[in-house]
Amino acid sequence: MIEFTKFILGNGLTVIHHEDKSTELCVLNLLYKVGSKNEEAHKTGFAHLFEHLMFGGSIHIPNYDEPLQLAGGENNAFTSNDITNYYLSLPANNIETGFWLESDRMLGLAINPKSLRVQKGVVIEEFKERYLNQPYGDIWLKLLPLAYKKHPYKWPTIGKAIAHIKNANQADVNDFFRQNYAPNNCILVVAGNINLEKTKELCNKWFLPIPSQNILSNPLPQEPVQRKLRRKTVLADVPANLIVMGFHMDQRQSKNFYAMDLLSDIMGSGKGSILYQELIKKKNLFSEIDAYITADAEPGLFIVEGRMLPNTTFEMAEEAIWMVLNHIKTKNIDENDLKRAQHKNETSIRFGDINPLNRAMKLAYAEYLGDVDLVNKEIDNYLAIHTDDITTESKKVFKESNCSILSYKIKKDDSK
C-alpha cells in the first residue's frame, strides 16, 4: 500500500506527498504534461530536445547540475509520447536545493544560442547512436507511420528526422516553454524522508509564487479505425530477416488494456512463453520472438516481433504467428497460464516499488492518467482478468484489417 496525500497549490500545481521514514533520501519527480504527441507534424522531436535544454540553466541559476551535485544529488529525465518527466534524489536534509532548482526552471529558462546549438548536436548524436547506428534501430521510425495515419503517435519521441532537430530555433524554444512549462501543467511528487508540513512549507515557498499560464489544450487528432492490412518492406544491412506485426489495442484505463498486457506476457515473456515454445523450440522458425504492448496513455499497439532463422521465409514466419494468434482467438488460454502471468505481475510490481523514486514516478503517472489511486489498484486490476476477457479482446485485436506488418529484409549485396 502506497500512502499519499494530494493537494493543489493556488497556481494550479498538483502536489502528491509520500512519506517513507525508512530512507535517508528524498526525491522530487516533476511530470510535465507534454510529450511528442503534442508536437506539430513539421517540428517533431521537440519535446525531447526541450528536455535537454532544461539542463542548460534557468533565470537565476546558470548551471543546473553543479549545485545539485554539491548537495549530494543525482537527477535525470525522460520524454515519452505522452509526458516529459524530470526526477532527482538528494539526501533528505538537503532537499531544499531540489525545490530551489526545479522551481527556478519552471519559472523560466536562460537558453542562449550556444546551448541550443550544442544540445541540438547532442540530440543528433543520440538519434544516430540509438536509432541509426544499431541494426534494426529504426524499427519505430518505420512502423509507427505505418500503424498511425492521423494520431501524432505516428512519429517516435526522438522525432521523424534529424532535419527537424537541426531546424529548431530560439523562437520555437520560447514558444514551447510558454505553452507547456507551467505549474498548472505539472504534477510534482515529493517522496521519501520528509513530512507533510515540510513539503507544504517548501512548496509554498518555492513553487507557489510561479504564475500559472494559459495552457492551450488542442484536442489531438484521433486515429480512425484501420480498415485493411498494411505492409511495408525495408531493405537494410542486417544479418537476419525480422518481422514486426502491430495491432491497435484499447486505451490505458480500460479493462482490455490489462487483459492484453497479461496476454503479451503469456505469449512472449521468457522461455516458458507460447511463442518461444511453439515457434523457436517446436517449429524452429525464429532465433528470437517477443510480444509486448507499447503501453501509451492513449490507444497503443500490441506488437509481435520475431527475428527469423536463415531458412525461414517471411511467408512461413507470418503464417506461423497467425496460427498462434488464431488459436488464442478460438480457444481460451489455459487458466494456469493466466494465473502464472498474474503472479509474475504481482512480483514485478512489488519489486518495482522497493525504492522511493519508483514509487514517486508511479504516483505522478497515475495522477497524469487521472487516478492517483491506480498505484494501489494495479495488482487487483490484473487479478480481475479472466481467460474469456482475453479471448474476447483477442478477437477484436488480432484481425488482419487491424494489423500493420513491417518486413525488415536483408539487403543482398550483388557485388559479392
Place this chain on the structure above:
Amino acid sequence: MILNRDIQPTIEKIKSLNFNYFEHTNMACGSSLYFLSGGTEPVIKLELVFDAGKANELNTSVASFTASMMNEGTKKRTGKALIDELDYWGAHFQVKTFNEDAIATLYCLEKYLDGALPLFIEAITESIFPEKELTVLKRNAVERIKINNKKNEYICRTSFNEFIYGKDHPLGKKNSVENINKIERNELLDFYKTNYLTGFKYAILTGNFNPQTILKIQSLIDSSPLEQFKVNNNNKQLPIQIFGKHQIEAPNKSQASLKIGKIGPNRKDAHFTDFQLLNLIFGGFFGSRLMKKIREDLGLTYGIHSYYEPGQILNIWCIEAEVNNKNKTLAVTEIYKELQKISNKAISAKEIEVARNYLCGAILKSLDNPLSMSSRMKTHIDFELDADYMVKYIDEIYSVNSDSLSKVAAKHLSNEQIIEVVVS
C-alpha cells in the same frame, strides 16, 4: 520576506550512513549465508555465488552457456515444467556470468518462498543439460553474434578486451560463430560439476524477510549436494597487454566507437579513494570534465564517460564514447588534452567538493534499497572489508585534497601504457 532565488539553500554534510552491517550464518558445507533484512516491500532476493566466472573457462562461451542451460531441465522436470512452476509462484531466477564469478539469483515474494525455493535449488543442483535444448540455444547464440558484429560498440568492447587481457586469455578471447558451433554438452557438464556443484562460494539474502526464512534457506542448501569452493590451483593464465593505438574498420559509419584505457590501482592500494574521486572528476559522472567538454561544450557525443573497475584479475580504468564520425579526431585530441590537464594542473577545491559530495550522495543512495545493498555486501565479502569500512571510507573521501589527487593523477593517468581502440 522576499524570496532570494540567486542563492542556493544551505547544504549539510551527510550525517549518517544507513548501513546496518549484515550478519551471517555458517552452512553445513562450510560456506556462509550472509543476510540483511530491510525495506518496505515483502520481497526476497537470494543470490548463490559460484566460482564459475568467464575467467575459468577453457573454451569461449562455456561459462555463459552453462549458466543459460540451468533452466533447461532437471532430473525431475523438463525446462518448461520448471519455469511454469516457478512462474506459478510469481518467481524467477537467472544465472549470470561475470568475469570472476557467476551468480544464480532468485527473485520472489516472501509469501511464495516455500513454493519457489525448492525449485530454484533443484535447478541449480540437478540440471541435466539436454542436448536438444543446447542445439536451440547454440542456434540462437549464433544469430546474436551476427547481430553483435554489426554493432560498433560491441566490436570496440571486445577488441579492447583482447588488447588488455591478451587474445588467448579467457577474458580477452573473441567469440565467433565457429566457437559457438564447437560447444559440446560434455564440456558444459564438466564446467557445471567443477565450478557450480563443487564451486559454491557463499549466499546473500536481501529484501524484507523474517528469521524463519533464513532457516528455511539454510536447511535447503544444507540438504543439497552443493560443495564449498576450495581454492583451486588451476594454472590460470596471466593477462598480457598490447598497448598503443588500434584502428578498426566499423560495420556502421554514422558514428565512431572509442575506448581509451589503462591499468588502474587495485582496491587495497593506498590511493584507491583518491583514484575513485579522480575518475569521477575526469569522466565518472554527469558533471565530469569529459561530459562538460566533449558533450556540453562541443556537442560531439550523446554521452562520454570513464569508469574504474577494480577487479581480482585486472583493475581497469577506461574512457568510452560513441562520437560523431566526422569529428572523431577532434574528440580523441580533446580527450588527450583533458588527460594532460588533469595530470599537470591542480584541481580546484570547488571541483573536488562537488565530486566528493556527489559521491557521498551516491553511496547513500546505494545503501538505500535492500536489493542494491547486496552488491555492496558482495564487495565487502569478496575483498574482506571490515565492518566499519564504510565509515572509514567516508572519512577518507573527506580527506582527499588537491595535492593527493595531483600525485595520483601523475602516477596513474599519464599517457604512457595506454590502450586506444577506435572503431570507425
